[in-house]
Amino acid sequence: GAGVSQSPSNKVTEKGKDVELRCDPISGHTALYWYRQSLGQGLEFLIYFQGNSAPDKSGLPSDRFSAERTGGSVSTLTIQRTQQEDSAVYLCASSLAPIQGGTEAFFGQGTRLTVV
Amino acid sequence: GDSVTQMEGPVTLSEEAFLTINCTYTATGYPSLFWYVQYPGEGLQLLLKATKADDKGSNKGFEATYRKETTSFHLEKGSVQVSDSAVYFCALVSGGSNYKLTFGKGTLLTVNP
Numbered sequence: 001g002a003g004v005s006q007s008p009s010n011k012v013t014e015k016g017k018d019v020e021l022r023c024d025p026i027s028g029h030t031a032l033y034w035y036r037q038s039l040g041q042g043l044e045f046l047i048y049f050q051g052n053s054a055p056d057k058s059g060l061p062s063d064r065f066s067a068e069r070t071g072g073s074v075s076t077l078t079i080q081r082t083q084q085e086d087s088a089v090y091l092c093a094s095s096l097a098p099i100q101g102g103t104e105a106f107f108g109q110g111t112r113l114t115v116v
Numbered sequence: 117g118d119s120v121t122q123m124e125g126p127v128t129l130s131e132e133a134f135l136t137i138n139c140t141y142t143a144t145g146y147p148s149l150f151w152y153v154q155y156p157g158e159g160l161q162l163l164l165k166a167t168k169a170d171d172k173g174s175n176k177g178f179e180a181t182y183r184k185e186t187t188s189f190h191l192e193k194g195s196v197q198v199s200d201s202a203v204y205f206c207a208l209v210s211g212g213s214n215y216k217l218t219f220g221k222g223t224l225l226t227v228n229p
Binding site: 003004029033035042043045048050056091093097098100101102104105106107108110112 | 129152158160161162166167178186205207209211213214215217218219220221224
């Protein structure tokens with residue numbers, strides 16, 4: 001596609017339920033990133049994929065969060081047993097190469113997750 | 117660890133006014149510096165970047181100069197337009213990581229006609 005696509009754009013879920021958030025990166029982009037944007041915390045790094053492997057998962061807030069990437073393309077972020085503090089906008093980005101050196105990261109419009 | 121501090125908003129200006137949004141950073145090694153913009157209802161977009169000291173990034177009339185001596189990357193525009201109303205984020209990727217963007221908290225700019 002023309003840009004990074006995320007689905008759903010909005011998700012309301014009950015506390016304790018599991019949710020899956022999907023990211024379709026720009027074709028050919030080997031690097032993929034998940035960030036979380038919340039009012040109190042700003043933009044936080046969650047995880048980085050290079051191809052299908054995740055060399056850095058250090059930003060995942062707890063073991064309720066996991067992510068995978070298949071075929072070097074689509075990625076899914078899964079949150080198990082959602083809590084109200086998980087409410088945020090989850091952003092996905094992709095780039096042709098790692099960002100250092102000025103390579104541009106392209107962001108999707110995000111998934112707004114609300115846990116009630 | 118790496119961090120970015122940018123001026124608190126919101127900032128409200130009249131059309132054609134001069135804009136400065138301050139950004140300072142703490143980072144490992146020699147970071148690359150970025151300004152991202154988020155227009156209402158849209159995703160984050162790269163506005164400009166600078167990868168080494170004294171580089172000036174520029175785009176759409178916006179400029180920022182990488183100042184190593186003051187660890188700053190202030191965003192400026194000489195004459196803002198209503199269409200510049202958005203949230204602006206300063207960010208860096210440090211020498212210690214070649215992929216992890218560290219963002220400031222964002223500055224909301226509103227430009228009135």
